[in-house]
Amino acid sequence: xxxxxxxxxxxSFAHMLEYRAELFLWMLASVMPFIMMGLWVxxxxxxxxxxxxxxxxxxxxxIAMFIVRQLTMIWVIWDFExxxxxxxxxxxxxxxxxxxxxxxxxxxAERGAxxxxxxxxxxxxxxxxxxxxxxxxLRDVGLCVLAVVLAFLLRFMMQYxxxxxxxxxxxxxxxxxxxxxxxMFLSGMVAPLEIFPPSVREIAMWTPFPYLVYFPSTLxxxxxxxxxxxxxxxxxxxxxxxxxxxxxxxxxxxxxxxLKHYSAMGA
Amino acid sequence: xxxADNLSKSYRVADKQPGLMGTLRHFFRRKHKTVEAVKSVSxxxxxxxVVGFLGPxxxxxxxxxxxxxxxxxxxxxxxxxxxxRPFARKAAFLKQITLVMGQKQQLLWxxxxxxxxxINAAIYDIDDTEAKRRIDTLAxxxxxxxxxxxPVRKLSLGERMKCELLAALLHNPKVLFLDExxxxxxVNAQATVRQFxxxxxxxxxxxxxxxxxxxxxxxxxCERVMLIHKGSLIYDGSLDGxxxxxxxxxxxxxxxxxxxxxxxxxxxxxxxSIDGRVARLIVQRDALTRTVDxxxxxRDVCDMTVTDPPIEEVIGRVFTDGVAD
Numbered sequence: 020x021x022x023x024x025x026x027x028x029x030x031s032f033a034h035m036l037e038y039r040a041e042l043f044l045w046m047l048a049s050v051m052p053f054i055m056m057g058l059w060v061x062x063x064x065x066x067x068x069x070x071x072x073x074x075x076x077x078x079x080x081x082i083a084m085f086i087v088r089q090l091t092m093i094w095v096i097w098d099f100e101x102x103x104x105x106x107x108x109x110x111x112x113x114x115x116x117x118x119x120x121x122x123x124x125x126x127x128a129e130r131g132a133x134x135x136x137x138x139x140x141x142x143x144x145x146x147x148x149x150x151x152x153x154x155x156x157l158r159d160v161g162l163c164v165l166a167v168v169l170a171f172l173l174r175f176m177m178q179y180x181x182x183x184x185x186x187x188x189x190x191x192x193x194x195x196x197x198x199x200x201x202x203m204f205l206s207g208m209v210a211p212l213e214i215f216p217p218s219v220r221e222i223a224m225w226t227p228f229p230y231l232v233y234f235p236s237t238l239x240x241x242x243x244x245x246x247x248x249x250x251x252x253x254x255x256x257x258x259x260x261x262x263x264x265x266x267x268x269x270x271x272x273x274x275x276x277x278l279k280h281y282s283a284m285g286a
Numbered sequence: 287x288x289x290a291d292n293l294s295k296s297y298r299v300a301d302k303q304p305g306l307m308g309t310l311r312h313f314f315r316r317k318h319k320t321v322e323a324v325k326s327v328s329x330x331x332x333x334x335x336v337v338g339f340l341g342p343x344x345x346x347x348x349x350x351x352x353x354x355x356x357x358x359x360x361x362x363x364x365x366x367x368x369x370x371r372p373f374a375r376k377a378a379f380l381k382q383i384t385l386v387m388g389q390k391q392q393l394l395w396x397x398x399x400x401x402x403x404x405i406n407a408a409i410y411d412i413d414d415t416e417a418k419r420r421i422d423t424l425a426x427x428x429x430x431x432x433x434x435x436x437p438v439r440k441l442s443l444g445e446r447m448k449c450e451l452l453a454a455l456l457h458n459p460k461v462l463f464l465d466e467x468x469x470x471x472x473v474n475a476q477a478t479v480r481q482f483x484x485x486x487x488x489x490x491x492x493x494x495x496x497x498x499x500x501x502x503x504x505x506x507x508c509e510r511v512m513l514i515h516k517g518s519l520i521y522d523g524s525l526d527g528x529x530x531x532x533x534x535x536x537x538x539x540x541x542x543x544x545x546x547x548x549x550x551x552x553x554x555x556x557x558x559s560i561d562g563r564v565a566r567l568i569v570q571r572d573a574l575t576r577t578v579d580x581x582x583x584x585r586d587v588c589d590m591t592v593t594d595p596p597i598e599e600v601i602g603r604v605f606t607d608g609v610a611d
Contacts, residue, residue: 026408030394030401037396109357110392113385115377116409278375282297283357 031128046136056081071213078151080211083236089137093174096195099182159242166235176266186277207233227262287493288331292363295324323349325517336494338508342605346517347497355385384459388469393438399449400434410457424452444475464496480506501598533600538567543586
């Protein structure tokens with residue numbers, strides 16, 4: 020198992036490095052947190068504004084969100100769809116290893132290849148906006164790392180579960196597009212959940228979306244402050260784990276059903 | 287080693303008419319039809335046998351291979367390969383088989399084949415020393431060297447196919463399903479692949495089921511062939527047997543002393559060609575002796591040969607002239 024993991028990761032890493040330029044462009048394309056940061060910092064700087072967060076807190080939230088997004092970026096639905104449509108899934112199905120490990124390894128290895136670019140952007144950001152600099156508490160880093168790992172797995176499982184639709188309709192990426200609006204708003208990508216009306220926030224916190232971005236980002240900025248502001252961290256981890264279990268079980272069931280339906284087209 | 291009993295597979299496929307109206311109709315009211323790709327096919331292949339699976343495009347060969355490897359579930363019937371139900375996809379089964387498709391690849395396109403081999407070795411639990419030994423042996427048999435360290439996308443089709451074979455056989459499978467393994471290769475590469483498969487079969491006593499459009503692959507490797515046509519198995523036996531069953535005729539090449547004129551040879555058989563003093567005739571087998579006697583008695587014959595028609599021609603006639611129907 021260890022050897023398989025090591026080999027898959029090192030080969031996937033080599034594969035990712037073949038696309039250095041593309042990787043850099045993809046990363047530049049994911050600078051939305053900086054745009055949102057600009058908007059919210061500007062809006063909250065207005066003295067008449069009465070937001071739950073001040074300009075500095077907005078800046079830190081969005082920079083944390085940038086880091087979290089870079090670590091939880093998932094594209095497995097498109098990757099899986101391509102493998103099904105091009106007949107590339109079939110050789111994987113004939114090997115004594117579940118193909119999901121190849122997809123996971125590809126995503127994990129990509130983090131390694133993306134890392135240096137992310138660091139450069141972060142350094143650049145803090146040089147331009149030194150007031151936003153902060154050193155998170157060790158506890159916050161630990162909680163954030165745990166939340167990021169679970170968020171990565173949850174986002175992966177959510178997309179991979181939708182990807183199972185490929186067994187029936189070949190192209191399943193439309194489902195991701197359908198849920199993307201919910202993901203955008205409820206995950207905290209557009210705005211931190213603190214500024215949502217309390218009732219909307221309460222409902223959102225029972226869905227999986229806030230745990231994909233908002234939850235780990237908030238923990239990195241200041242978990243104690245967030246807890247004091249009403250964020251129940253223990254419940255957050257419980258809901259996050261619960262959704263991960265639900266999607267994993269659903270995924271495994273759909274995988275078994277899907278294989279019975281698989282037509283192995285193009286292969 | 288491979289047992290198929292009344293194996294059948296039906297597909298539901300969308301039926302779309304061409305043109306804009308067809309597209310709109312297809313969008314709003316989708317029509318489907320059921321295609322019977324494989325119909326009640328039964329056969330049994332013994333360990334170590336090399337069997338050719340022949341049929342025109344769309345005959346059901348690849349669908350049958352997909353069922354035998356467990357990629358798709360049969361609609362009806364049962365199948366057993368190396369003592370396993372393929373579609374259960376147990377590791378013990380998957381470690382014994384391989385599927386090579388000439389028009390598809392399993393190697394990572396952007397990396398050298400050696401990287402894909404590393405992954406395969408890890409997946410099949412082959413330790414580094416043993417993997418290296420097997421790679422060296424197989425690479426030597428396939429005349430591969432620095433090709434293994436070049437990105438796959440930079441390899442020629444022949445080199446890539448040889449690398450594909452190496453990757454597919456690294457775990458020493460006992461059952462090989464080969465779908466057009468020489469497709470698009472030049473004559474030399476085809477010969478190398480054929481020789482390799484022959485050697486692998488001999489060394490590992492592997493069971494091989496091979497589809498190919500190149501008769502040279504079949505005649506070089508297979509003593510037994512199965513012909514599939516419109517989803518049904520229409521022949522299962524030796525290559526020679528095909529001639530007896532589907533070609534009850536012989537080719538007679540006769541050279542006369544005088545130039546041959548049109549119509550002159552029509553009474554002896556079906557005239558294939560006339561070239562000066564040489565005529566090629568197709569003569570039914572039961573009329574062969576009588577025809578040869580008549581030719582010798584009635585014509586001034588300088589030379590005459592009687593041969594079996596080429597196997598490619600016979601199989602071509604089986605599928606195109608409706609002999610199989």
